[in-house]
Amino acid sequence: MMTIEGILWLYIFVLAAFVGYQVISGVPPLLHTPLMSATNAISGISLVGSLVTAGADYNHVSTILGFVAVTCATINVVGGFLITDRMLKFFKRPGDRQP
Amino acid sequence: MTPAFIELAYLAASLLFILGLRGLRAPQSARRGMVLAEIGMLIAIGATLLHQHLVSYQWIIAGVVIGSAIGTAMAVLIPMTKMPERIALSHSFGGLAAALVGISEYYRHSGVLGPGKMAALGFEVMLGSLTCTGSLMAFGKLQGMIAERPLTHRLQNGLNLSLLLMTLAMIGYLIPHTTSQALFYIVVGVSFLLGILLVLPIGGADMPVVIALLNSYAGLAAAATGFAISNSVLIVCGALDGASGFFLSLVMSKAMNRSFGNILFGAFGSESAAVIARATAAGRSVRSATVEDVVIVLKNASSIIIIPGYGMAAAHAQHAVRELGDLLERGGATVKYAIHPVAGRMPGHMNVLLAEANVPYDHLYDIDAINDEFSATDVALVVGANDVVNPAAKHDPQSPIYGMPVLDAELARSVLVLKRSMNPGFAKIENELFLRPNTMMLFGDAKETLMQLVHQLKEEG
16 A cells, blocks of 8 residues: 555654654753744745645646745745744853854 | 755755754754754755746745745744744644645646555645644634633534544545545545634643644644655655654643643633632732832842743733843842743743843743742742742642642742732632732732832832
8 A cells, every 4th residue: 555655755754753853852941932933944845845836837726826835835934034043142141152 | 957966955955954953952053053954945945946847937936025025024023922923823824835735736636646645635734724723723812812711612522523533534535535526625624624623722821732732733734745745855844843843742731731632622711710719718818019018028139030921921021020130130139030831822932032131041940940949039029920830739639730840939938929910810720829928919010010110129229
């Protein structure tokens, strides 16, 4: 029922989820809000799926749905990274070198 | 560009995303990490634009321009107190994007699909639609457009559970019968409805968990999109986002000592009437103080722990809190901030607000790091927090929050509570801390009260 290709995708998913959990469980509560907006920006990568839908000229319906999806995903990518940076700028203490 | 080259670009992007998230382990490396993630995003998008299926660019350009304008405006204009609302909205956008790509994929193949792809599409539209409307509901509740108290009715859990099972059954049926097109669109419709119904019964105090859970669903929806359109970088990013949301949900539910199931299917607020009745029956009353009384206590304190809660965000009082903290510090006292994981409406909410007000982040302490210090502290100053300082969680098995880890504010020599009114918090639970003999209550808008305190302290030098 499942193709080898499908199993390979699952393989990637499981390993990525595992690595993600390991990396993210080291983020201190101090930065949990920036973490949320950062992962939100990164998952705006669904933009790459929307781009193909909007630009492949499959049919009118797909193009329109793709256009709305591109708009939504771009809001998340652009807005997500900008607001994460805006927040991270707040986190400082005396003596920290300002980048 | 060849497919192999695109895949290599996606691999590089995935690595950059993981390294970027790794940067968030410390404030010093966080911004650099985000630059790496941004580079990863540019690489992934650049490679995709060279995809062989892409023939026309006008809709892409239009979507990117409009999306960037809205995204930038939201990021620049939104006040930090509205962060939970923004996060909820962005989960909603992410869910909608996933659902739309799924619908478009199904539509263009008229349902003629392999079973594996059908399963992925089914989960994609279900999770995407559910996240979209669920997050909009969360947004409405945070904004106060929808009643923040839990809206419950007797058949609710049964109804939600059967709708959920029905949706899964329909997806199960679609896998071998992919061309049952009407059924596919019913799945979409029911999932949109389910998102509304699942969040409707959840109260304001449970918002941090709900937002974290929706974060996880948004990630899983993106990963399902990756399975459906065979896109590796989407699977990786969806998995990262899903793992992050799952991790935060665990942290939040642990901080409330409740299980996922309990939060989703057991709305707060029904059993608390008994607690209120009991507390008032005991005949104890609150001690209401004046600004002058509180100033005397503060002036004589050499160690102060400030405990912020949602009330601080609601009153936009973070700058006033910092001003008072600075003044007390200049007077020679040590000032620390105790942050409960579920204070506010989303994970890390209080930290961001205080950081915005220029409180150095090494003054912000987690519950485990500071709870031992209350007994040696002169003043615990509670600003708009309630359930997270309720001692009943430690000793009263009747209390709905019994077992939840709380800040030991009552162990401080004096407890000062700034509060809008005597109304119980969003969980509608009476707080016996307010009735303790060492507690002084100062009623009023937190920001105004704090400014009066600052003014008075300055006057008296």
